[in-house]
Amino acid sequence: MKGGFSFQLLKETEGNGRLGSISTPHGSFSTPVFMPVGSQGSVKALAPADLKEIGTEILLCNAYHLYLRPGTEVVREAGGLGRFMGWDGPILTDSGGFQILSLCTLREVEPDGVRFRSHLDGSLHFLTPEKVIRIQEELGADIMMVLDDPAPYPISYKEAKVAAELTTNWAKRAKEAKSEDGAALFGIVQGGVYSELRRQSAHELTEIGFDGYAIGGLSVGEQKESTFEMVELTVSMLPKDSPRYLMGMGTPEDILKGVRMGVDMFDCVLPTRFARTGVLFTSFGKLNIKNARYIKDKGPLDPQCGCYTCRHFSRAYLRHLFLSRELLAYRLNAIHNLFYYQSLMKDIRRALSEDRMDQFSHEFFSQRVGGDEDSQQEGGEILC
Ligand SMILES: [Zn+2]
Incomplete structure (x- = not known):
């Protein structure tokens, strides 16, 4: 891999969004950017050549799915995820916190990590923040996400607080576990639809310091107004010189609104689904x-x-x-x-x-x- 990760803010207009540029070991791209979803190392029905022709510059893959199948060792032996799937551009890997919540029949969150049953074969697994970093480093991601504890909806204030605090704790451990020459690491702001918790989560994560910040746990059933209230609030708490990524949300209308609130990165399964x-x-x-x-x-x-x-x-x-x-x-x-x-x-x-x-x-x-x-x-x- 050549070069490292950097974000350059090129232009900012109050209330209208911002233009930027992100460099990664596998190439640069302009922001705001949309990342097609290739959870299992494939954007459904499309080859990398199709994706290039469409104008895709970065893909999103999923550490949870690839860890379960084919396993990180297979991908590492193949020379990393990009080589394995024939994609030479940047890749962001999601940690799988959301997939464990949404796909697994058993999910037990413990202080040290999360215990779950594979949605594929029922096998038992235990993932810690450190292990999730190791998985993403073995996959060879350009941008990694911390393991988080996303709050389902609806959720009480008390439960959302516990989940957001655990997410901060795990984020700290993920940062410590990351190797020096590894990929970029993004923290994930949680806190459900509670302003105070969102503020606290954003504050604590920026204190730890990450290469970028994601807004997680939204669009899970709450009213659209609450969603964008939380997006706006969270963005206002994040540093200007780091990219902001709104996870998993992306109707064209959502993207336009998000951009105008200062979001730089989007992903969504919607266009392919x-x-x-x-x-x-x-x-x-x-x-x-x-x-x-x-x-x-x-x-x-x-x-x-x-x-x-x-x-x-x-x-x-x-x-x-x-x-x-x-x-x-x-x-x-x-x-x-x-x-x-x-x-x-x-x-x-x-x-x-x-x-x-x-x-x-x-x-x-x-x-x-x-x-x-x-x-x-x-x-x-x-x-x-
Ligand atoms: Zn067309």
Whole structure:
């Protein structure tokens, strides 16, 4: 690996967001950035060449999933995760705190770590903050996340306080366990929807000092207003010279709001998950390709989109592929949805650099009025 991790704040506009640049051992990228999710070392239905063509600059993978299967030793022997999966760009690995909470039938949080049963084969595991750092270092991540204790929703103030304090304690231990020449390490602010706890968590983590800070434990069932109240509050507590990452949240609307609050990094399974249910993001809202109105539609998914799918295929053909359950449907839909996200980020960065975020936001929302097609029904509950 060459070079290290650094964040450069290039421009900041009060109430409108900021532009930055992040360097990692595997390359640099501009922020605000969107990271496609490849939990198991693969962004579903897409090859790294597709991801590059779409404009992807950094991927998110998951330490919990890769630790369970194929195991960190397999990945290390292969020369690290990037080489294993054929991706030469930067990788951020999530620690798995959220997956242990959401996927495991048994989860016992102890002061020293978390005990759980694998969702794959029921085997028992015990992960400590130190072990999670070792796993991510063996995977060869560019950016690692501390093991946290994310609070479910709803949760009492008392329980949220215990979880946030444990997260701080584990974060301290994770930082101590990290090797000198290792990857960047981000702390994760918790505290549920309690302002006081969010403040305390952000304060304690910045006292410890991390390369970047994530806002975790949101979009788990609380009202959207509470979510963004917590985002705004947390961002206001974080140092300006470090990147801020809003974990697992990312409708296009969420991203735009988050950017304007000063968030630099986003990830979400939404574009690829929706692609697999036939729901496509377009400049005029979400489109459901299963809709009968597209049966003979010769037009592209989105006339304003320049992706491979829109340049070569009609809505009628994409509808046919999807209804026939052809595997190509998932690939073409995922290409379009992720291209939409990466184009949105490019447009946001351009608007930030040209000081026209107000105008951009206005156009973005006005184009969508009444445009969504029953995606909630088809996509089900949105879980990022
Ligand atoms: Zn397209």
